[in-house]
Amino acid sequence: MAKKKKDKFPSELRSDPIARDWVIIATGRAKRPETFKRETKKELAADIKTCPFCHIEKEKDKILTIFSKGKEIKNLDGDLNNWTSLVVPNKYPALVPSSSLNEKNVGPYKKMDGVGYHEVVITRDHKRSLGQFTLKEVKEVMDVYHGRYLNLMSKPFIKYVSIFHNHGKEAGASIFHPHSQIIASPVIDPDLNAAVLTSEEYYKKHKKIVYCEMNEWERKEKTRVVFENKEFMVICPFVSKAAFEMIVSPKRHLPYFERITDEEKKYLAEAMQVALQKLYKGLNNPSYNFYLHTSPCDGKDYFFYHWHFTILPKTAIMAGFELGTGIEISTIEPEVAAEFLRKQ
Amino acid sequence: MAKKKKDKFPSELRSDPIARDWVIIATGRAKRPETFKRETKKELAADIKTCPFCHIEKEKDKILTIFSKGKEIKNLDGDLNNWTSLVVPNKYPALVPSSSLNEKNVGPYKKMDGVGYHEVVITRDHKRSLGQFTLKEVKEVMDVYHGRYLNLMSKPFIKYVSIFHNHGKEAGASIFHPHSQIIASPVIDPDLNAAVLTSEEYYKKHKKIVYCEMNEWERKEKTRVVFENKEFMVICPFVSKAAFEMIVSPKRHLPYFERITDEEKKYLAEAMQVALQKLYKGLNNPSYNFYLHTSPCDGKDYFFYHWHFTILPKTAIMAGFELGTGIEISTIEPEVAAEFLRKQ
Numbered sequence: 001m002a003k004k005k006k007d008k009f010p011s012e013l014r015s016d017p018i019a020r021d022w023v024i025i026a027t028g029r030a031k032r033p034e035t036f037k038r039e040t041k042k043e044l045a046a047d048i049k050t051c052p053f054c055h056i057e058k059e060k061d062k063i064l065t066i067f068s069k070g071k072e073i074k075n076l077d078g079d080l081n082n083w084t085s086l087v088v089p090n091k092y093p094a095l096v097p098s099s100s101l102n103e104k105n106v107g108p109y110k111k112m113d114g115v116g117y118h119e120v121v122i123t124r125d126h127k128r129s130l131g132q133f134t135l136k137e138v139k140e141v142m143d144v145y146h147g148r149y150l151n152l153m154s155k156p157f158i159k160y161v162s163i164f165h166n167h168g169k170e171a172g173a174s175i176f177h178p179h180s181q182i183i184a185s186p187v188i189d190p191d192l193n194a195a196v197l198t199s200e201e202y203y204k205k206h207k208k209i210v211y212c213e214m215n216e217w218e219r220k221e222k223t224r225v226v227f228e229n230k231e232f233m234v235i236c237p238f239v240s241k242a243a244f245e246m247i248v249s250p251k252r253h254l255p256y257f258e259r260i261t262d263e264e265k266k267y268l269a270e271a272m273q274v275a276l277q278k279l280y281k282g283l284n285n286p287s288y289n290f291y292l293h294t295s296p297c298d299g300k301d302y303f304f305y306h307w308h309f310t311i312l313p314k315t316a317i318m319a320g321f322e323l324g325t326g327i328e329i330s331t332i333e334p335e336v337a338a339e340f341l342r343k344q
Numbered sequence: 345m346a347k348k349k350k351d352k353f354p355s356e357l358r359s360d361p362i363a364r365d366w367v368i369i370a371t372g373r374a375k376r377p378e379t380f381k382r383e384t385k386k387e388l389a390a391d392i393k394t395c396p397f398c399h400i401e402k403e404k405d406k407i408l409t410i411f412s413k414g415k416e417i418k419n420l421d422g423d424l425n426n427w428t429s430l431v432v433p434n435k436y437p438a439l440v441p442s443s444s445l446n447e448k449n450v451g452p453y454k455k456m457d458g459v460g461y462h463e464v465v466i467t468r469d470h471k472r473s474l475g476q477f478t479l480k481e482v483k484e485v486m487d488v489y490h491g492r493y494l495n496l497m498s499k500p501f502i503k504y505v506s507i508f509h510n511h512g513k514e515a516g517a518s519i520f521h522p523h524s525q526i527i528a529s530p531v532i533d534p535d536l537n538a539a540v541l542t543s544e545e546y547y548k549k550h551k552k553i554v555y556c557e558m559n560e561w562e563r564k565e566k567t568r569v570v571f572e573n574k575e576f577m578v579i580c581p582f583v584s585k586a587a588f589e590m591i592v593s594p595k596r597h598l599p600y601f602e603r604i605t606d607e608e609k610k611y612l613a614e615a616m617q618v619a620l621q622k623l624y625k626g627l628n629n630p631s632y633n634f635y636l637h638t639s640p641c642d643g644k645d646y647f648f649y650h651w652h653f654t655i656l657p658k659t660a661i662m663a664g665f666e667l668g669t670g671i672e673i674s675t676i677e678p679e680v681a682a683e684f685l686r687k688q
Contacts, residue, residue, distance in 0.1 A: 016583040017546060017554055018539050023583050024673045033676060033684035036587055036659045037628040094665075094673045107561035108554060109582050164664025172663025181665065189669035195362050202361060210361055210452060217451035238453050239360040239367050243380055284381040291668030312667060315380045319516025320508025321438075321525065323656060324635030325533035329368045329438045332377060340377035 010096050011114025013187060022187050024114050026094045044169045044176040046127070052091075053122045053177040057081075062088045064119060065147055070140050072147065084124045084137070085144050087182075093118035094183060101157060101186060112186070115157055119148060121180040129167055129178045130272070131280030138276075139269035141180070145292070146265065149258055152184040153297035160188050160296050168287025170314040188296045196296070196305055203304040211306030212253050214238075223335045226342055227274045231267035234275045236334035236341070243315040243332045244283065244341065246275050249308035257294035257307040275311055275341075282344040287314040354440055355458025357531060366531050368458055370438045388513045388520040390471070396435075397466045397521040401425075406432045408463060409491055414484050416491065428468045428481070429488050431526075437462035438527060445501060445530060456530070459501050463492060465524040473511055473522045474616070475624030482620075483613035485524070489636070490609065493602055496528040497641035504532050504640050512631025514658040532640045540640070540649055547648040555650030556597050558582075567679045570686055571618045575611035578619045580678035580685070587659040587676045588627065588685065590619050593652035601638035601651040619655055626688040631658040 012025045048054050057063070057080045065087040066073050076082050095116030103112040121144050123130075123137070130138060145163050152161050165180040166173040173179075188196075202210040218224055218235050226246060227234040234248050248271045250264065260268065279286060290311040295302035322328050356369045392398055401407070401424045409431040410417050420426050439460030447456040465488050467474075467481070474482060489507050496505050509524040510517040517523075532540075546554040562568055562579050570590060571578040578592050592615045594608065604612065623630060634655040639646035666672050 014583045016581075017558075018542050019535070019583075020538075020542060021583065021585070022671045023585060024671060025584075025677055026673055026675055027677055033588075033626070033680060036630070036657075036676065037626075107565070107582070108557045160669075162665055162669050164668050166663045170661070172661035183665055185669075185671070187671075189671045191363070191668075191670035194364075198362050198364060213452045214361075221451070237360075238451070239358045239363075239365065240369075241365070241367060244377075282377070282381075286380070289664040289667050291664045293668065310668070313380075317514070317516035318662060319510045320633040320635045321506055321527055323633050324508050324535075324637065324654070325504075325506050325529075326535035327366050327368060327529070327531075327533045329370055331370055332380065333369055333371055336377060 009098065009102065009113040011094060013112050013114050015110040015187075017108050017110075019190070021190050024094050026092075026114065044173065046176045048126050051126055051177050052175060053120075053179060054126055056086055056088060056122055057083055059088065064088060064151075065144060067140050067144055070136055070143075072143070085140055086122045087119050087144060087148055088122070090118040090120050090181065095185060097155075099156075115186050117152055117155065117158070117182070117184040119152075119182045121145070121148070121182065123178050126177050129276075129280075129285075130165070131167075131276035131285070133273060133276075135269055135273055138273040139266060142265045142269050142272070145180070145182070146258070146260060148182050152182065153258060155184060157186040158184045159298040160185050160192065161294075162189070162291065164289060164291035166289050168285075168314065170287035171289045173287070188298065192293060192296065195293070196302060199304045199306075209253050209304055209306060211249070211308075215249060215251065224338045226278065226338050227271060229267050229270055231264050232271035234271050236338040238334060240330050240334040240337070241328045242312045243330050244279065244286075244313045244337045245334070246279075246311040246341070247308050248272055248275055248311065249306065254307055255295045255302050255305045257292060258297070272309065278341045278344040279311070279313055282341055283313060283315070288312060289314070353442065353446070353457040355438060357456050357458050359454040359531075361452050361454075363534070365534050368438050370436075370458065388517065390520045392470050395470055395519070395521050397464075397519060397523060398470055400430055400432060400466055401427055403432065408432060408495075409488060411484050411488055414480055414487075416487070429484055430466045431463050431488060431492055432466070434462040434464050434525065439529060441499075443500075459530050461496055461499065461502070461526070461528040463496075463526045465489070465492070465526065467522050470521050473620075473624075473629075474509070475511075475620035475629070477617060477620075479614060479617055482617040483610060486609050486613045486616070489524070489526070490602070490604060492526050496526065497602055499528060501530040502528045503642040504529050504536065505638075506533070506635065508633060508635035510633050512629075512658065514631035515633045517631070532642065536637060536640065539637070540646060543648045543650075553597050553648055553650060555593070555652070559593060559595065568682045570622065570682050571615060573611050573614055575608050576615035578615050580682040582678060584674050584678040584681070585672045586656045587674050588623065588630075588657045588681045589678070590623075590655040590685070591652050592616055592619055592655065593650065598651055599639045599646050599649045601636060602641070616653065622685045622688040623655070623657055626685055627657060627659070632656060633658070 067085040095114045098115045101112045162183045224236045294307035295305045359366050411429040439458045442459045445456045506527045568580045638651035639649045
């Protein structure tokens with residue numbers, strides 16, 4: 001017997017036999033069709049009074065992680081102002097915890113319930129974004145990411161944990177107050193899957209890690225290097241998908257983000273801070289997305305993969321050609337972009 | 345000896361050994377880094393006086409194709425007003441004709457000159473877009489697409505011809521006046537490449553065409569069918585990448601767009617007209633992209649592929665999760681979207 005409508009799982013994962021893509025149909029966040037009608041877009045409301053994240057500490061029982069001035073604390077301990085970063089479940093989750101995946105074939109397609117976790121990382125200040133943070137503040141954000149990653153990677157069904165940050169309306173942020181998101185998912189996404197396969201292939205053929213080859217070549221060439229410290233480098237990649245794209249990656253070969261040390265996290269924080277500061281200054285606080293790519297947490301060995309953050313400023317719109325072909329058109333050479341960013 | 349800077353080819357294709365993606369670095373359209381600084385976005389200027397496409401017929405010697413009231417004509421024949429559609433080379437091309445590809449390996453990457461063709465299809469009316477066109481007018485646009493496709497597919501180096509249309513600023517249109525674009529490229533894009541490989545695999549395994557299986561299933565299910573006529577169907581696909589996405593595809597198995605008959609083009613025109621009208625009415629003239637996916641024109645046999653148009657309304661922004669994972673989140677079920685569109 002068919003489930004009653006009201007029993008329907010609030011989110012569904014669907015997969016295509018051709019692209020082998022997954023999409024999430026998040027009916028739990030669903031809107032009536034009429035609400036999609038085009039309206040003149042407004043800027044994001046920056047009003048503190050109505051900001052859902054400025055008083056998030058009041059929803060005490062929902063808090064998953066609290067940091068106060070660089071250190072994780074167990075609870076607010078009576079002092080509601082005693083926090084600098086907080087993690088809470090997303091109020092409109094794309095994926096939702098469950099005890100079963102409920103996998104099915106439907107026609108030529110596959111589907112399963114949208115099982116997983118969707119969390120929001122909120123930093124205290126309503127206005128200041130990561131590009132304006134102190135080193136200590138960026139380090140705290142990296143600590144929060146790492147802590148939540150460790151927590152989520154071992155949950156049942158979870159094969160991949162995606163950490164990402166949307167800054168500015170053009171980059172898809174719907175709330176002004178700076179925040180990052182974490183989605184833990186039961187499927188390995190097609191982009192990462194492809195990267196994992198080709199980097200394994202490369203290893204088998206050349207007995208070398210393709211990411212290390214790329215980083216080494218960039219260090220020789222120098223023209224696309226924006227910044228480096230003892231452990232990390234920031235480059236505008238030779239094959240940039242967007243103008244001013246930056247990759248922040250460890251110099252040592254590290255396949256698993258979860259294994260980062262506290263010492264390494266300090267250098268990561270510095271590299272991220274420098275990269276985002278340069279964007280903030282050089283391009284006048286542009287909208288951007290950044291996201292982590294790391295080995296899946298499905299228990300398999302991915303020694304040939306190399307984790308990194310990608311920062312994508314929103315300097316252009318993906319239009320028909322990019323959407324239709326997957327080929328991006330960039331109107332600035334990464335070499336020129338890197339030179340410009342180095343000077344900031 | 346290195347080429348002098350001024351001899352540099354105005355566009356470069358670069359490929360990544362991991363994603364195996366291609367990007368186009370269109371230095372011919374290059375801007376200074378400072379021009380990427382964030383500005384408050386303005387609406388597209390709709391002023392006829394300054395519209396570059398309203399008097400395009402004056403650039404007579406650049407015109408590649410002219411149609412007048414449904415028929416192709418050889419030239420304007422002294423009457424500058426005697427046109428309804430025109431094709432000209434893009435003034436800021438992403439790809440440029442050349443007699444050599446100049447392929448090279450650089451470090452772990454590949455690159456070649458950005459060789460190809462980039463054209464603009466302009467319809468006469470400054471304001472009316474395809475969703476407001478008569479059937480005869482849409483048929484003319486399909487004729488123009490088909491004619492240019494036939495012309496470009498046989499040019500040297502060309503392996504793929506991409507036809508696409510960006511409507512509205514949010515969809516990446518930079519000029520208000522309705523226009524489509526055609527890019528003929530020397531590489532098969534990674535998305536199409538993957539689709540070709542998986543549909544061949546499916547054929548080898550099941551001795552069936554995966555696209556026909558999908559269409560047949562949709563016709564049985566009915567819930568996602570928006571419209572059908574004798575030769576074409578319009579569906580909101582089960583695995584929709586965006587809210588209100590529509591696929592317009594032939595019911596008969598047709599791998600090669602270039603082989604469409606005049607009779608079939610009439611039915612295609614009707615299906616496109618209905619789909620775009622429904623979007624225009626139902627969602628209040630939203631921004632959208634549409635693009636053609638068809639078999640590559642590299643001389644190989646692709647009998648297992650099935651050409652189609654994809655229409656993607658811009659109802660959301662691709663943010664960190666979508667960009668980082670390739671998994672799209674949709675907040676409306678395709679079944680609900682199709683029901684809404686059927687009623688328009």
